[in-house]
Amino acid sequence: MKKTDSAAVQPVMKKHMGIKAANRISNTILYVILILMSIIWLIPFVCIVVQSFRVYPTGMSRYLFSHPDISFRWGFDNYINLWKSNFPKWYLNTFIIALFVAVVQTVIVLCMSYTLSRFRFKLRAPMMKFMLILGMFPGMLTMIILYQVLKDLGLALENAVPGLMLVYVASSGMGYYVSKGFFDTIPKSLDEAARVDGATRAQVLFKIILPLAKPIVIYTILTAFMAPWGDFVFAKYIVGVNPSAYNVAVGLQDWLSTSANVSENYTKFCAGGVVVAIPVTILFICLQRYYVEGVTGGAVKG
Amino acid sequence: MKKYDELEYLKLSKWKKFVYRFLSFFASIPLKIWNGIKGIGRFFAKIGIGIANECKDIGHTFVKGDWKTKTSYLVMGFGNLTRGQILRGLMFLLFEIVFIVYMVIPHGGIYWLSMLPSLGKISPSGNGAYDPVLDTYVKLEGDNSFKILLYGVLTIFFIVAFIYTWRANVKQNKIAEEILRTGKPLKSGKDDLRSLVDDNFHKTLLALPTLGIVVFTVMPIVFMILVAFTNYNKLANGVDNELFHWVGMRNFKQMLTWSGSGGTSYVATFGEILLWTLIWAFFATFTNYFLGIMVAMMINKKGIKFKKLWRTVLIMTIAIPQFISLLYVSKMFDKNGIINGLLINLKLINPSQAIDFWNDTAHSGLLARVMVIVVNIWIGIPYLMLIATGILMNIPADLYESAKIDGASGIKQFTKITLPYMLFITGPYLLTSFTGNMNNFNVIYLLTGGRPTNGAASTGEASVGHTDLLITWLFKLANNKGEYYLASVVGILVFIVVAVISLVVYGLLPSVKNEEDFQ
Numbered sequence: 001m002k003k004t005d006s007a008a009v010q011p012v013m014k015k016h017m018g019i020k021a022a023n024r025i026s027n028t029i030l031y032v033i034l035i036l037m038s039i040i041w042l043i044p045f046v047c048i049v050v051q052s053f054r055v056y057p058t059g060m061s062r063y064l065f066s067h068p069d070i071s072f073r074w075g076f077d078n079y080i081n082l083w084k085s086n087f088p089k090w091y092l093n094t095f096i097i098a099l100f101v102a103v104v105q106t107v108i109v110l111c112m113s114y115t116l117s118r119f120r121f122k123l124r125a126p127m128m129k130f131m132l133i134l135g136m137f138p139g140m141l142t143m144i145i146l147y148q149v150l151k152d153l154g155l156a157l158e159n160a161v162p163g164l165m166l167v168y169v170a171s172s173g174m175g176y177y178v179s180k181g182f183f184d185t186i187p188k189s190l191d192e193a194a195r196v197d198g199a200t201r202a203q204v205l206f207k208i209i210l211p212l213a214k215p216i217v218i219y220t221i222l223t224a225f226m227a228p229w230g231d232f233v234f235a236k237y238i239v240g241v242n243p244s245a246y247n248v249a250v251g252l253q254d255w256l257s258t259s260a261n262v263s264e265n266y267t268k269f270c271a272g273g274v275v276v277a278i279p280v281t282i283l284f285i286c287l288q289r290y291y292v293e294g295v296t297g298g299a300v301k302g
Numbered sequence: 303m304k305k306y307d308e309l310e311y312l313k314l315s316k317w318k319k320f321v322y323r324f325l326s327f328f329a330s331i332p333l334k335i336w337n338g339i340k341g342i343g344r345f346f347a348k349i350g351i352g353i354a355n356e357c358k359d360i361g362h363t364f365v366k367g368d369w370k371t372k373t374s375y376l377v378m379g380f381g382n383l384t385r386g387q388i389l390r391g392l393m394f395l396l397f398e399i400v401f402i403v404y405m406v407i408p409h410g411g412i413y414w415l416s417m418l419p420s421l422g423k424i425s426p427s428g429n430g431a432y433d434p435v436l437d438t439y440v441k442l443e444g445d446n447s448f449k450i451l452l453y454g455v456l457t458i459f460f461i462v463a464f465i466y467t468w469r470a471n472v473k474q475n476k477i478a479e480e481i482l483r484t485g486k487p488l489k490s491g492k493d494d495l496r497s498l499v500d501d502n503f504h505k506t507l508l509a510l511p512t513l514g515i516v517v518f519t520v521m522p523i524v525f526m527i528l529v530a531f532t533n534y535n536k537l538a539n540g541v542d543n544e545l546f547h548w549v550g551m552r553n554f555k556q557m558l559t560w561s562g563s564g565g566t567s568y569v570a571t572f573g574e575i576l577l578w579t580l581i582w583a584f585f586a587t588f589t590n591y592f593l594g595i596m597v598a599m600m601i602n603k604k605g606i607k608f609k610k611l612w613r614t615v616l617i618m619t620i621a622i623p624q625f626i627s628l629l630y631v632s633k634m635f636d637k638n639g640i641i642n643g644l645l646i647n648l649k650l651i652n653p654s655q656a657i658d659f660w661n662d663t664a665h666s667g668l669l670a671r672v673m674v675i676v677v678n679i680w681i682g683i684p685y686l687m688l689i690a691t692g693i694l695m696n697i698p699a700d701l702y703e704s705a706k707i708d709g710a711s712g713i714k715q716f717t718k719i720t721l722p723y724m725l726f727i728t729g730p731y732l733l734t735s736f737t738g739n740m741n742n743f744n745v746i747y748l749l750t751g752g753r754p755t756n757g758a759a760s761t762g763e764a765s766v767g768h769t770d771l772l773i774t775w776l777f778k779l780a781n782n783k784g785e786y787y788l789a790s791v792v793g794i795l796v797f798i799v800v801a802v803i804s805l806v807v808y809g810l811l812p813s814v815k816n817e818e819d820f821q
Contacts, residue, residue: 023605027603027605027606030600030603030606031606033600034600034601034606034612037597037612037615037616038612038615040680041615041616041618041619041680041684042615042618044627044630044631044634045618045622045627047630047634047640048626048630060633060636060638060639061638061640061643062638062639062640062642062643062646062656063640063643063647064640064643067643108510108511108514109511111507111508111510111511112507112508112511114507115504115507115508119503119504121504131515133801134515134519134520134523136737136797136800136801136804137523137793137796137797138741138772138773138776138793138796138797139741140741140743140773140776140777140780140793141522141523141526141776141789141790141793142518142519142522142523142526143780144526144529144780144786144789144790145452145522145525145526145529146518146522148448148452148542149452166518167518169514170514170515170517170518170519171514171515171518171519172511172514173511173512173514173515174515174519200496200499200500200503201499201500201501201503201504202499202500202503202506205503226623229623230623230624230625230744232625232744232747232748233743233744233747233777237781248623249623249625252625252626252629253625253629253748256629256633262633266633269629270630273626273629273630276623276626277621277622277623277626280621280622280623281618281621281622284617284620284621285614285617285618285621288614288617291620292688292691292692295685295688295689295692296688296689296691296692296693
């Protein structure tokens, strides 16, 4: 693999046969590696789709397809059973939470990051330092008390959905780094020009900066929308054992939590996984460009 | 160790330079930590001086101010009201009334504050006391320590907010007097409202995010820090302890001494888990980092076709919610999973020898530990590939061309151009991803749940596993065992570890910048 690193820049001048041949060999090796990698990365997803169509047995199996020891039966029963179980409820719960979080969290993050990027006020630096230090506490620590408080307010256990919305959204101001980095790249002279023309600060934000910030807005919405689909621990702690208020992560994990559950629900879990993954993946692939921009920008700025 | 000056350092051989830098880095750690502590000291000194100055100014304003100003010391907003700033005055007044009402009502601020030192004395009685008049058992409502602590903290926050507002009120009077003395008009309520979308727009924007952070992050953290000094836990019957009290440093002692209550030793468990947490964070961060760069370079190489296809395949893993891929991969490597089936089919192992990837306790769970790191590579490479691709494209191509002309080999180009450039740009990212991995709950909990069980380190009924991180241990202490006070202690210790690492490494980052030459 090391050898290929050199190939980043191949001088055009020295194009004689020896180098060409070496290049072809190294490219072939690279193709082999890339194909192997693609297989490794795709295999779990292929397997999960295949297993989601297995009707019998419903438990785990060492074999993907029928084997002399066991013969499988195939069909759509898992998806039908999924529809009959609590799964649609979980799906709806997660979807509602994700929509709400996507909207509110985006507003909050944009407020925070835009302010920290554009305004210079006395508490700005202390605030940023303080949030950095706050971020060093494990978030799980706050879970214990938030659970108790939400329970007292009637927003935990069977009513966990609004409670979870509140918790996901409340502290989202701390995740301002990526979009602040983006706002920093929009030249300040734009603001100043508009201010000279008599625009208020609010007008500058809504009429000038936001239209320019479309990529980062989409990135924020995308990440905010996707996070609740995967949140597991917080939801589990706050919901307790109330299947009607589960989100998909807690519900699907519950199907695999004991060995008895696994033997009954394993293939149903696979079907559930496919149903959850498909829309999120399609959305993600469509908006990939914005995600890549956000991630790269965020890492560069730290 | 011996300290070299710059000339001496340059004369050293390559290997010696490396050893010297390595040693001096570790030698400087105590100093950095000491500087950090000094920084904290300076911070508090600054706050002290600030408060003293404020007090002086408050006194000054009182002595110099007119009767309106003086009355404002008692009735907030009086100065504003009498000087025609109705809106501001009413806000101040309203705040003061709300504050006073909250403090004096029964079960109000004063009540909670007075209960705070004891956290309540009357324990709730199960069946209640026998009442001879009613000839029945009357259940007594005991004190609820949780509520006392919660509302106590809330009240303290409220008092701080009140003092801050009161100070703002005093300052307003001073400023108003000064403005009136120069003969200019004061700002009207309309001006104030307009400035909220203009000059003070940042206050409008920050109001909601800050409120959320204070209520849902700062206050819970303060509360949980306080819990570390109490004995708040779940009772044997599974109900939360309603009456707990302050225990001082007992919990920290229990966590950090060799023989705790009941002969259990938490410090051994803590040390073992901390060590694994650091090892895990190191490998999880750096394997992803370097392999991610490699993959990005492979895809970026000139002459490789279908670049978009390769990238999309990898990006799929980011798109699919992590819990699905983690749970599924965990089942793939199960004893009865597909991987074992594959190995059996290939005749590499007998069916009876199926490998228990997550439960093999040999060599203190080495197999499971390696497996979580490997699966984490699978999870993490696509992400790093994206980041690295973006940065690699930004490296000026002429750097490579001039290196080529100078006859630099591919490896040399990588170690002298690509890597320094990457490290320079992604230094802060590496740090955050290291601390993020230390607290990477999902990967560990969904893959192994902490398994395989570490019999030696397990205390009481909460089993500790070989792959447990501090964060999953914290979760187990709170969730399975209900020992909230120990969970808080672990949380505080995690904070200290993360803070120390950040402090030490952050000092290192600029030095990385200086030492790497970009030719």
